[in-house]
Amino acid sequence: MTRLLILTLLLCVGYSLWTYLRRALGGQRPPQAPPPRRRAGGRQGEDLVQDPQCGTYVPRSEAVETQVGGARLYFCSTECRDAFRARQG
Known part of the structure; x- marks a missing residue:
């Protein structure tokens, strides 16, 4: 039971580290600006x-x-x- 808990903890830490590194190295695009708001009833x-x-x-x-x-x-x-x-x- 302890081994399973330690393995789960290591997997969570590894996944978090992998996600952080992927974002830091530019693997994910920066968020795009929202589209401009339109006036009601017009362009x-x-x-x-x-x-x-x-x-x-x-x-x-x-x-x-x-x-x-x-x-x-x-x-x-x-x-x-x-x-x-x-x-x-």
């Missing part, structure tokens, strides 16, 4: 535009775009765009 680094009807900010690529009086406006949905047009006359 990383993309410009947000404000809907003039409801005030919601949306990514430019997902916005409904329209020309009103020579100005380019962006809306969060077609409903907001139509309500804005109705309010304008």
